Amino acid sequence: MIELENEYIKTWVLPQVGGKVWGAIEKVSGQEFIYRNEVMKFRNIAMRGPWTSGGIEFNFGIIGHTPATATPVDYLLETHADGSVSCIVGAMDLPSRTQWRVRIKLPKDKAYFETEALWYNPTPLHQSYYNWMTAAAAAKEDLAFYCPGDKYVTHPGDARPYPIEYGRNIAQYSQNNFLGSKSYHVVGAYNDFFGGYFQQQQYGFGHWALYDEMPGQKLWIWALSRAGGIWEDLLTDSDGQYIEFQAGRLFNQYAPSANINPISQATFTPHTTDQWRELWFPVLGIGGLTDVSPNGVLHVEDKAGKLVFGVNALAASADVLTIRSGNKVVYEQKINLQPLQFFKDSIAISGDWQITLPNMDLAFNSNPDALRIARPFHSPNLTAIPLFESNFRAGVEAMEFRDYVGAKSLLEACLKDNPAHLEALSHLAELHYIQAEYDKGLQYALTALAIDTYHPQANYVAGILYKAKSDWLNAKETLSWAARAMNFRTAAYALMGEIALAEKHLDLAIHYSTKALDFNRFNVLAHQVLIVAHRLKGENETALDYTNQLLALDPLCHFARHELYLLKGIDYQQYIQNELPYQTYLELAMDYFNKQQMETAIRILKTAPNHPLVQLWLAYLQQDRNLLKPILEAPTDFVFPYRNETLQALEWANKVQNHWKLKYYLALNLWSKNQLTATAALLNTIAQQANEATFYLTRATFNEDDATKALPDLEKAQQLAPQQWRTHQAIIQHHQKQQQHQKALIYSAKAVQQFPDNYALSMLHVKSLIHQTRYAEAIAQLQKTQVLPSKGLTKVANFTNGRITATPYNLLNNSNISRQLLFWNNLNSGKSNSA
Numbered sequence: 001m002i003e004l005e006n007e008y009i010k011t012w013v014l015p016q017v018g019g020k021v022w023g024a025i026e027k028v029s030g031q032e033f034i035y036r037n038e039v040m041k042f043r044n045i046a047m048r049g050p051w052t053s054g055g056i057e058f059n060f061g062i063i064g065h066t067p068a069t070a071t072p073v074d075y076l077l078e079t080h081a082d083g084s085v086s087c088i089v090g091a092m093d094l095p096s097r098t099q100w101r102v103r104i105k106l107p108k109d110k111a112y113f114e115t116e117a118l119w120y121n122p123t124p125l126h127q128s129y130y131n132w133m134t135a136a137a138a139a140k141e142d143l144a145f146y147c148p149g150d151k152y153v154t155h156p157g158d159a160r161p162y163p164i165e166y167g168r169n170i171a172q173y174s175q176n177n178f179l180g181s182k183s184y185h186v187v188g189a190y191n192d193f194f195g196g197y198f199q200q201q202q203y204g205f206g207h208w209a210l211y212d213e214m215p216g217q218k219l220w221i222w223a224l225s226r227a228g229g230i231w232e233d234l235l236t237d238s239d240g241q242y243i244e245f246q247a248g249r250l251f252n253q254y255a256p257s258a259n260i261n262p263i264s265q266a267t268f269t270p271h272t273t274d275q276w277r278e279l280w281f282p283v284l285g286i287g288g289l290t291d292v293s294p295n296g297v298l299h300v301e302d303k304a305g306k307l308v309f310g311v312n313a314l315a316a317s318a319d320v321l322t323i324r325s326g327n328k329v330v331y332e333q334k335i336n337l338q339p340l341q342f343f344k345d346s347i348a349i350s351g352d353w354q355i356t357l358p359n360m361d362l363a364f365n366s367n368p369d370a371l372r373i374a375r376p377f378h379s380p381n382l383t384a385i386p387l388f389e390s391n392f393r394a395g396v397e398a399m400e401f402r403d404y405v406g407a408k409s410l411l412e413a414c415l416k417d418n419p420a421h422l423e424a425l426s427h428l429a430e431l432h433y434i435q436a437e438y439d440k441g442l443q444y445a446l447t448a449l450a451i452d453t454y455h456p457q458a459n460y461v462a463g464i465l466y467k468a469k470s471d472w473l474n475a476k477e478t479l480s481w482a483a484r485a486m487n488f489r490t491a492a493y494a495l496m497g498e499i500a501l502a503e504k505h506l507d508l509a510i511h512y513s514t515k516a517l518d519f520n521r522f523n524v525l526a527h528q529v530l531i532v533a534h535r536l537k538g539e540n541e542t543a544l545d546y547t548n549q550l551l552a553l554d555p556l557c558h559f560a561r562h563e564l565y566l567l568k569g570i571d572y573q574q575y576i577q578n579e580l581p582y583q584t585y586l587e588l589a590m591d592y593f594n595k596q597q598m599e600t601a602i603r604i605l606k607t608a609p610n611h612p613l614v615q616l617w618l619a620y621l622q623q624d625r626n627l628l629k630p631i632l633e634a635p636t637d638f639v640f641p642y643r644n645e646t647l648q649a650l651e652w653a654n655k656v657q658n659h660w661k662l663k664y665y666l667a668l669n670l671w672s673k674n675q676l677t678a679t680a681a682l683l684n685t686i687a688q689q690a691n692e693a694t695f696y697l698t699r700a701t702f703n704e705d706d707a708t709k710a711l712p713d714l715e716k717a718q719q720l721a722p723q724q725w726r727t728h729q730a731i732i733q734h735h736q737k738q739q740q741h742q743k744a745l746i747y748s749a750k751a752v753q754q755f756p757d758n759y760a761l762s763m764l765h766v767k768s769l770i771h772q773t774r775y776a777e778a779i780a781q782l783q784k785t786q787v788l789p790s791k792g793l794t795k796v797a798n799f800t801n802g803r804i805t806a807t808p809y810n811l812l813n814n815s816n817i818s819r820q821l822l823f824w825n826n827l828n829s830g831k832s833n834s835a
Contacts, residue, residue, distance in 0.1 A: 002077065002087045004106040004113065008339045009282065011113050012036070013104050014055070015075035015577070018068050019089025021056035021104060021135075024113065026203075026282035028340050033205040033282035035136035035242045041235050042070055044790035053235040053242055056135040056280065060100040060119055061093040062128040062402060064253065068093075071579035074556050083108030090118075090556045091578050092587060095402070095642075096127040098268065099524075101556055111314045111339035112208075112281035112294070118554055120273035122524050124464040124495060125434060128400055129266040132216065132248040133278060135207065139221070139241040142200040143173035146289040147217050148189035151377060155183060155255040157263025159377035162186055173243065177224040184219040185252035189371045193292035196245065197283060204283035207247050208292045213276035216248025234789040247278060256401055260379050265400040271491040273522035273553070279314075285342040286310030293361035296337070300355055300364050309355060310344035311362065313337035319359040325351055388417035392424050399431060404674055407431060422448045426457040433465055435673040436644045441465045449478075456485030460492060468644065472499045483515075490520035497529040502596035509533040522553055531563050532595060540567055558588050562604065573607065582611040589617060590645055612639050612665075613646065620649035625656040632659050636694050641669040660689040664698075671702065693721035697730055707738055725755045732764045741771035752781070759787045 002013040011024035023036020037054030045051035046065035073091040090101035103116040163171035194217040195206025222228030232241040291298040323331035354365040395410030425448035432441030448458035463479035483492035497513035516526035534543035550560040561572035585608030592601040619627035650666040667682035696717035703709035718727040728751040735744035748765035769778040
């Protein structure tokens with residue numbers, strides 16, 4: 001637990017729990033302006049499961065809540081010359097290999113804390129783009145939301161009216177007592193803040209960031225029925241229900257659908273870096289939020305001809321509050337406030353008016369359309385879009401959402417109707433790069449270049465494909481043309497610099513990397529190349545200067561920390577504190593491997609934690625088959641090769657050593673690249689050589705659509721590991737999928753006897769009983785089942801397709817409401833479909 005405190009506020013950071021802000025209080029009244037949950041009840045809500053409510057959660061990647069939300073991340077503490085203090089947290093998003101950092105900074109003399117975010121894409125690929133900073137506040141009946149805008153968009157992007165919908169003012173928490181849980185992505189105004197205020201208790205909370213940096217403002221509200229109320233019990237003991245006010249880089253948390261609207265999945269361009277700054281602050285005594293700056297909060301209400309106004313300082317401020325009606329000054333008052341102090345007053349007024357505090361950068365006027373933006377949130381009815389263009393757009397969107405199977409199908413459909421579609425050809429080339437099918441990718445890229453030799457994207461993708469094949473001559477040639485286009489310039493020059501470094505042309509490496517920084521001074525790859533090139537030239541002071549520049553950008557940059565170790569002997573390993581340190585060492589080694597710095601990569605891996613993938617790379621880089629022995633002896637559990645680079649290491653290992661584990665790991669890596677034919681061939685080659693249940697479960701999953709192949713593997717897995725509940729789960733699910741419910745019941749009955757407290761097996765047994773119309777036994781099983789809380793399992797009994805919906809009421813005694821509620825609460829639904 002890291003505690004940051006000044007005279008006005010106190011906040012806490014949890015590096016062991018995703019680096020989240022645990023909570024924050026203002027010290028005048030002791031009220032929380034960031035909800036602090038005094039207990040941590042991890043529930044099955046995040047992408048990997050465990051998640052706990054409260055504080056501020058940092059979400060980077062493709063969708064929230066991120067894989068690192070409940071696990072340790074890297075961190076360090078800083079004290080600044082101006083008296084402020086910081087805790088920097090960060091991690092790598094493993095699938096995309098993008099790196100995120102957040103500096104939680106508490107100024108010495110302000111009533112707010114800052115989060116300064118850094119996110120960079122160090123890969124040559126376009127990556128999915130998603131960021132939301134998810135803050136929590138208490139949910140109380142008197143809570144009012146202040147979110148500038150006149151509409152909200154849903155997750156698929158459909159626009160709805162705000163704040164009045166269904167005849168209710170949904171900006172009032174208490175008026176959301178209808179339907180289920182709410183997601184309001186409020187849009188329509190050009191403004192820099194949003195927040196909430198407790199009208200009776202006279203305090204509130206807020207978020208400020210420049211509109212161009214954080215335009216997204218989302219409110220999340222649990223259903224006010226028992227269906228949402230159950231989560232108050234599941235997530236906390238005594239802190240009560242919460243809401244979330246989430247700030248985002250995009251308008252909404254996009255979810256693909258068939259809906260047609262202007263919202264789409266965004267993309268993170270290659271070798272780019274994003275940075276932004278946000279403030280999180282309390283509000284005291286002024287009734288709400290109308291305008292916000294880093295200096296203070298203004299609130300204004302026009303109450304039937306009486307203007308009620310107040311200002312709450314966030315920084316020491318001296319100003320003149322002026323109100324004009326037309327060209328006439330109707331009110332003027334000097335104010336001098338310390339942080340958290342506030343001033344309130346009112347005047348009678350009619351007509352238009354304007355209120356200003358110039359020193360505090362606060363202003364508002366009576367024109368309701370003053371900040372309304374013209375951006376459309378509804379699509380026009382465009383019936384003339386060619387089918388190939390629709391397929392192209394849908395394919396790109398699927399690609400950006402990491403749906404590579406769907407993307408490939410759609411892009412190929414586009415080319416079937418329009419074989420000369422240059423963008424579709426280029427995207428398919430990049431898709432094959434992602435799948436490590438470099439020759440197939442080049443076929444598409446070169447086809448595009450045969451149509452337009454200067455096409456920037458086709459040249460760029462051809463360049464990275466050639467580079468992946470170590471065809472450095474053609475990589476440099478095509479990248480040089482890509483660099484002519486501004487959108488690929490910095491990435492292309494940085495990659496050319498890396499190639500020059502690999503070729504040991506150090507001056508050329510410096511030349512191209514410097515050009516890359518000319519157009520993007522935050523290009524991390526260019527910094528890396530410059531550091532290594534100058535160090536290899538013996539220009540250590542220059543290398544140190546670039547290292548310090550990179551650390552100024554990213555204090556948790558492990559590459560820069562390692563270079564500092566090489567240059568000055570300063571330990572770099574102390575900064576690797578995350579959940580999977582071996583992955584950090586692997587990624588660091590890959591940075592040097594891609595620059596052909598093999599000895600450096602080997603030295604790094606020799607200091608890494610023991611893991612089969614680390615051992616694989618040590619064996620490959622040293623071309624020593626004897627080093628493969630530890631891999632063959634280690635269990636396959638939690639070994640997930642997925643990097644493109646690892647394919648070549650595994651292909652080498654399979655050439656020099658014949659063992660089922662090496663074939664299995666190569667199959668896993670190919671499967672992650674959607675190379676299904678090659679995956680199937682390897683898995684089939686292993687036959688019955690494997691002696692671990694994990695392998696047979698994996699192969700059964702791969703062959704799940706072929707019962708003749710899947711079932712023998714499931715039976716073998718259960719034979720090898722009868723003590724593992726997942727082997728039982730897999731074989732029951734298989735028989736249920738095949739509509740073999742009598743067989744499923746035989747297995748599920750044995751499973752619940754062996755694992756009586758396992759709710760997953762219990763629910764499968766219930767399903768088996770229902771399919772045999774043994775409803776009373778199903779109810780009896782449900783009565784003793786406590787389902788592990790999971791947001792995705794709301795109304796979990798729906799899997800019965802309505803067969804048992806009314807049954808609990810009959811069997812539990814229709815007059816005993818408390819028993820009925822207990823029944824549904826145990827299923828984490830809160831109420832039945834009929835409730």
